[in-house]
Amino acid sequence: MNFGNILLMMFSAILVENFIFAKFYGCCPFLGVSEKPDTALGMGMAVTFVMTVSGAVTWAVYEYLLVPFGLEYLQTVAFILVIAALVQFIEMFLRKFIPALYSALGIYLPLITTNCAVLSAALLAVQKSYSFIEAVCFGFSAALGFTLAITVFAGVRSRMQNADPPRAFKGFPLTLITAGLLAMAFSCFSGVKL
Amino acid sequence: MQISDVLIPVGIFAALGVLFGIVLAVASKVFAVKVDERVPQIIDCLPGANCGGCGYSGCAALAEAIVKGEASPNACNAGSAEGIRRIGEIMGIAVSDPIPVHAQVKCMGTCHTATFKYRYEGAQDCIAAERMGGGDKLCANGCIGLGTCVAACKYDAIAIVDGVAVVDTTKCIGCGACAAICPKKLIVMLPAQSKYSVLCRSVENGATTRKYCKAGCIGCRICEKNCPAGAVTVDNFVASIDQNKCTGCGICAEKCPRKIIHRID
Numbered sequence: 001m002n003f004g005n006i007l008l009m010m011f012s013a014i015l016v017e018n019f020i021f022a023k024f025y026g027c028c029p030f031l032g033v034s035e036k037p038d039t040a041l042g043m044g045m046a047v048t049f050v051m052t053v054s055g056a057v058t059w060a061v062y063e064y065l066l067v068p069f070g071l072e073y074l075q076t077v078a079f080i081l082v083i084a085a086l087v088q089f090i091e092m093f094l095r096k097f098i099p100a101l102y103s104a105l106g107i108y109l110p111l112i113t114t115n116c117a118v119l120s121a122a123l124l125a126v127q128k129s130y131s132f133i134e135a136v137c138f139g140f141s142a143a144l145g146f147t148l149a150i151t152v153f154a155g156v157r158s159r160m161q162n163a164d165p166p167r168a169f170k171g172f173p174l175t176l177i178t179a180g181l182l183a184m185a186f187s188c189f190s191g192v193k194l
Numbered sequence: 195m196q197i198s199d200v201l202i203p204v205g206i207f208a209a210l211g212v213l214f215g216i217v218l219a220v221a222s223k224v225f226a227v228k229v230d231e232r233v234p235q236i237i238d239c240l241p242g243a244n245c246g247g248c249g250y251s252g253c254a255a256l257a258e259a260i261v262k263g264e265a266s267p268n269a270c271n272a273g274s275a276e277g278i279r280r281i282g283e284i285m286g287i288a289v290s291d292p293i294p295v296h297a298q299v300k301c302m303g304t305c306h307t308a309t310f311k312y313r314y315e316g317a318q319d320c321i322a323a324e325r326m327g328g329g330d331k332l333c334a335n336g337c338i339g340l341g342t343c344v345a346a347c348k349y350d351a352i353a354i355v356d357g358v359a360v361v362d363t364t365k366c367i368g369c370g371a372c373a374a375i376c377p378k379k380l381i382v383m384l385p386a387q388s389k390y391s392v393l394c395r396s397v398e399n400g401a402t403t404r405k406y407c408k409a410g411c412i413g414c415r416i417c418e419k420n421c422p423a424g425a426v427t428v429d430n431f432v433a434s435i436d437q438n439k440c441t442g443c444g445i446c447a448e449k450c451p452r453k454i455i456h457r458i459d
Contacts, residue, residue, distance in 0.1 A: 065206070065210075069202060069203070069206060071202075071203050071206065074203060074207070077207070078207070078210070081207070081210060081211065081214065082210075082214075085214035085217070085218060088218055089217065089218060089221055092218075092221045092222055092225040093221070093225060095225065095227050096224075096225035096226075096227055097225075099227075162316075162317045162319055162321065162322035162325070163317065164316050164317040
């Protein structure tokens with residue numbers, strides 16, 4: 001796969017196969033942490049950070065530990081273990097050496113430990129038999145798509161906070177309807193020929 | 195199927211688990227961050243209401259800022275004098291007693307005195323109403339009266355009476371949360387010993403203010419001319435009282451033709 005193909009793969013992961021709107025991964029933080037654009041962006045940045053690093057680590061674990069022993073069928077368990085430990089480690093590392101980044105991402109990092117978007121990025125990279133560079137790029141761009149989706153959604157939600165909908169729609173129902181409309185808007189990207 | 199098909203995966207995963215456990219245990223020792231012991235001590239001295247009046251996200255955030263030297267030990271308006279003195283002791287700096295302040299809503303444009311330009315039926319929130327042409331009152335500086343400040347007050351010290359917010363100074367501890375959230379910036383923090391205050395912020399000229407509100411300052415300067423202490427000034431068609439010069443004689447309130455200068459205690 002050359003450089004152009006990697007760019008195409010990244011574009012596809014961000015828009016066409018957006019993790020939230022096309023694949024419905026990571027809906028929990030998408031609905032839970034999207035009340036304010038600031039916190040949504042913080043969550044998106046934390047996810048981007050973790051998905052990129054975990055993309056690299058899980059690829060190495062799969063290639064050098066699972067494949068030699070013929071344990072591919074245990075990839076899900078292995079990836080959960082690796083990602084959970086990795087997130088804990090990153091949290092401690094950041095707190096010690098990059099306090100500014102820790103205070104920006106800190107509260108969101110533990111939330112991502114077992115996020116299905118992070119896990120699925122690792123699993124999909126294996127499924128599509130990506131190389132190391134591709135796996136890292138895939139994790140990064142899929143997380144960018146997640147960040148884009150959650151930030152746009154938080155922007156819409158903050159505008160809706162002062163709206164006065166019928167009582168039956170107030171709060172969560174309206175949030176879900178908005179998410180559905182946004183997903184429909186994003187579905188137009190599926191027409192892009194790559 | 196051989197027994198090794200089970201034992202090898204179990205062994206590998208057990209080893210992985212132990213390895214990660216050891217790495218995390220070591221990391222938690224190596225990367226341990228010393229928390230300044232003064233932070234929890236200062237948190238104990240703060241009221242713990244997390245009102246946000248100091249500008250930080252809560253009491254813990256303020257305590258950290260005080261330890262770092264970013265905030266002064268008396269930054270908490272809601273804190274008791276005793277608590278602030280103890281914070282000064284912990285930090286080893288002399289702290290002057292804070293001047294107690296109360297919130298004051300600078301508007302008297304009630305449902306009966308103010309003129310309305312339309313009937314507002316949207317969300318019951320001042321910030322939302324402010325977006326609809328600045329609220330339903332003709333006066334652009336009038337209290338919208340939908341109670342965003344009431345919701346912001348953690349101490350139940352502010353209420354909407356006749357379409358205008360009114361502060362209960364016996365309950366108000368001067369945290370400033372209402373002043374920060376008011377979209378009209380109508381709420382000011384006055385020193386608690388203040389005697390008189392002008393309850394209007396209308397900067398329109400006299401004729402316009404007369405049309406907008408029966409309780410608006412028309413900038414007639416009668417208060418300014420009659421104040422023996424020179425504490426009242428009229429600027430931009432609205433009177434204001436310099437609380438440092440005010441002696442509390444009350445002549446301005448007596449002479450005011452619009453009756454908008456009020457005694458506040």
